[in-house]
Amino acid sequence: MRGVIKFIIALLVAAVSLVTYWCSSETNDFTGEEQRVDMTVEQEIALGLQAAPQMAEQYGGLHPDQQAAQEVKAIGQRLVQHTRVSDTPYQFDFHLLADEQTVNAFALPGGQVFITAGLLGRLESEGQLAGVLAHEIGHVVARHSAQQLAKAKLTQGLTGAAAIATYDPDNPASQSGAAVAAMIGQLVNMNYGREDELESDKLAVQLTGAAGYDPRSMIRVMEILEEASGGSSRGPDFLQTHPNPGNRIAKIEAAIEQEYPKGLPEGLTH
Template identity: 55%
Template structure:
């Protein structure tokens, strides 16, 4: 009887895994800007809608918008300068750029569809417009690369496989153990994808800086600023969704050589 229950759990887990994999591999779309085929959960219009809906809440998490129109206008000017003078302008996304009031957090991020944010904590550390362009170009790269939509599809896959593993490997005497293992595997998979997305966005940032006449060396300077802001107690690269600034510098320099000498 016990062997029958184990076989039943394995069969159910296998069916769940097949359904999760089938669903994931059926989510293929061609990126409207890069032409690359990607597995994503949303259409570009759905990304825009999601981004517009989530932007106010995201801003609220960082103290709302910074109340200085000149500062907001500068960031919008630099951001739109990239959008309007590169391949990005031919895409479906609606870009807008916002400065957040949080003066302590050193961060910049994009939500799906083109809403891009930078905290005063990071902005006040930047010394030049080229450095700002490097940060914004990187975040534009996340939108163009459809990283949020890709992550959603991957999370659905990982969640499905984790659920299948929990069922197949469940031990009636230790239910929490199998759930912990499944969650740990899911987290490791997501860490890898996060690092790859960051490096691809750096590549986009370098390309857009060169195309708009900016100095891409400023992106290396931004990495130095981020490293200094992180201090000596930064977590190991493997434990972070972002590659270390040192690792990113090497990739940025490789991208500079690639786009300067195509």
Template identity: 65%
Template sequence: MAQQYGGIHPDRQAGARVEEIGQQLVRSTKASQTPYKFQFHLLADENTINAFALPGGQIFITAGLLKNLKSEGQVAGVLAHEIGHVVGRHSAEQVAKSQLTQGLTGAAAIGLYDPDRPSTAVSAAAAAIVGKLVTMRFGRQDELESDELAVDFTAQAGYDPRAMIQVMQILEQAGGGKNPPEFMSTHPNPGNRIAELEKDIAAQFPGGVPATLKP
């Protein structure tokens, strides 16, 4: 997966901070009660604006997206959204629907893959699976559910959930009316996303978002 985006970012400190924010989200929420082993990776690609999750808890964010984010809360919002996809089993459902796990190009390839002793055939099959997973489009209901979970997760971890709205605004601006960021292609906008986020936040905090939450 990392190879598809230029490898893991060489700034280990930045990568460790992404991992730290992600693990704080997991520890503070029901994600910690799932069987998934969550790990968070900063990818070296400075040009692609994207984040994605694989079934089982492997979560990736590109340097291209990270450098557009202005606060720790916004980073937490992106990671929380991806955790939501894992907890909601959206990626797993996508894999099942696409029949990626049939034959050598599926479960067999994943099961046989050994990074220390890779075979050409198995590596190529695994790479094909990775490529398809990255480009899968989530449905409207999956996106709304992950947004709602992100509001819950960020607040429970001590972050202001309104940072999610800022992320959506940043992604819209990054498109500049031309080609949308890759994130918006694989995570299509389910209607008025900002309005839905505002509704979720108002439902959770009818008296207003506490000032103690970190932006």
């Protein structure tokens, strides 16, 4: 009887998780894609603003070089003001972090965008910096954080249901079933993360070109990221949260060809 009750509870938990996820569907105004998100735009903006100081602190705070910081802000705002991004409700701000060692850039929900001094110091041109910032803008307007939250809650619900159904307090070995379920859920979410990265690359191609930057600069950014990894083997691409930079180059080249089938216009900033 105890097993039947556990099974029924597990089914109910799984059903609630699935219904909640599938009923959270809406159309993204920027990309036009149907997606499932777990928060409003206003909540994204509030969350990003709240988390920004703490995130900056993890990278040593903001960089004291005001001239470099203003350059980052200026290029970021050019990408916003000269593209469709200006029509979105997001409140974009761009920050240079003091960390000289870490090679990274990221965006919080709602429009707070960060780049480390470690990455900025490796970039060779304004166009490359624009490519990095445009990629992070892409994450925001595509609502990847809200989308990932919805997926994570679904995964947690389903793995929780699996744990309820398989756990037997009289048989410690049954815990391995829940562990396997959790691992599968993690791999699913990592796959979604790579898809988000590739979508942001594609959006960055559109945004850089629209703002007067050469999207081909992003190819060199990928090469720089690959060089920053030291050429070390990080295992199969499937098991990496971010796609291998070398694999992303082909996708970027295809996106440029799709966006500019007759060739890129002249006079773009490299």
